[in-house]
Amino acid sequence: MLMLVLAVAALDPARLPPIDQCATDRSFVAFRAALQRTIAQRDVAALLKVVADDVEASLGGHAGKADFIALWGLQRPRSSKLWSELGSALRIGCTLRAGVATAPSMADQLSGERDAFETRIALPGAVLPKGPSERRPAIASLDWDVLTLDGPSDGGSWIKVTLDDGRGGYVRDAMARSPIDYRAWFHKRRGHWQMAGFLAGD
Numbered sequence: 001m002l003m004l005v006l007a008v009a010a011l012d013p014a015r016l017p018p019i020d021q022c023a024t025d026r027s028f029v030a031f032r033a034a035l036q037r038t039i040a041q042r043d044v045a046a047l048l049k050v051v052a053d054d055v056e057a058s059l060g061g062h063a064g065k066a067d068f069i070a071l072w073g074l075q076r077p078r079s080s081k082l083w084s085e086l087g088s089a090l091r092i093g094c095t096l097r098a099g100v101a102t103a104p105s106m107a108d109q110l111s112g113e114r115d116a117f118e119t120r121i122a123l124p125g126a127v128l129p130k131g132p133s134e135r136r137p138a139i140a141s142l143d144w145d146v147l148t149l150d151g152p153s154d155g156g157s158w159i160k161v162t163l164d165d166g167r168g169g170y171v172r173d174a175m176a177r178s179p180i181d182y183r184a185w186f187h188k189r190r191g192h193w194q195m196a197g198f199l200a201g202d
Contacts, residue, residue: 014164016109016121017144018093022101028186031193032090039087044077052189056197068198085182086198092177101186101193106179116180116202120147120161126175128167132158139169147176 022028031050038046048065057068069075072082093105102108106121122128122142129136140163147161150168159176162168184198 013111014146015144016106016146018105019109020094020105021096022094022103025096025101027188028094028096028101028193031186032094035195036087036090039083039090042077042080042083044074047074050192050194052194052196055195056199058199059201082198086184089182089184089198099187100196103184104177106177107183110179114146114148116178118149120149120159120171120176120178121145122147122171123175123177126171128161128163128169128171130169132156132160132170139167142171142175147171 022032035047035050038050048069051065051068053065054063055065055068056063057071062068062071073080074082077083089103092103093109094101094103095105095108096102097108107116110116110119122145124143126142126145127134127138128140128142129138145163147163150160150162157173158170159173160168161171161176178200180200180202182198182200185196186193187196188194
C-alpha cells in the first residue's frame with residue numbers, strides 16, 4: 001500500500017517546478033538562444049524566418065504566417081504582446097518528446113488525473129493570503145505549487161484556490177499560470193528548428 005501511495009504521489013506532485021529536457025539537444029539550445037535574442041530585439045523579420053509556413057496560431061483554425069502576423073499585431077511590432085508571451089513561455093522549462101520541443105514544460109508535466117482547466121501553477125514569489133488582499137496574513141509562500149481553482153475565476157486580480165494539503169486562500173491571478181496558457185512547440189524541418197505553433201487553450 002505504501003508503494004502505491006508513493007507511486008501516486010510521484011505522478012501527481014504538489015509542486016511542479018519546470019524541467020528542461022531540451023537542454024540535451026545542442027542544436028535546440030542554440031536555436032532557443034537565437035530566438036530569445038530575436039524576442040529581446042522585437043525583430044519581426046528574424047522571427048518569421050523560424051516560424052513555419054503552416055504555423056498553428058489559434059484553436060479557432062487560424063494557421064499560416066499571415067494569420068500569425070494578424071493575430072499578434074506584428075504590423076506594429078513595438079506594441080505586440082507576442083514578445084512578452086513568447087518570452088515568458090521560453091523561460092518556464094521545455095520538454096522534448098518524439099522530436100518535438102514544447103515550452104513551457106508544465107503542460108506535459110501535469111498528471112492526467114488533474115483537470116488542466118481547473119489547475120494553476122504558482123509562480124515563485126506568490127503568496128497565499130486568506131482573503132483577496134496583500135494586507136491579509138499570508139497562509140503560505142508559494143513556489144511552483146499546484147493550485148486548484150475553488151470556484152470560477154471572476155476575471156479580477158485575485159483567484160480563490162486550494163493547495164493539495166487542503167489549505168485554501170487567494171493568489172494574485174498574475175502569479176498563477178495555467179498549464180494551458182500560451183505555449184510554443186517546435187520541430188525540425190530539413191535540419192532546422194521551426195516554431196510549429198504558439199497558442200493557448202486545449
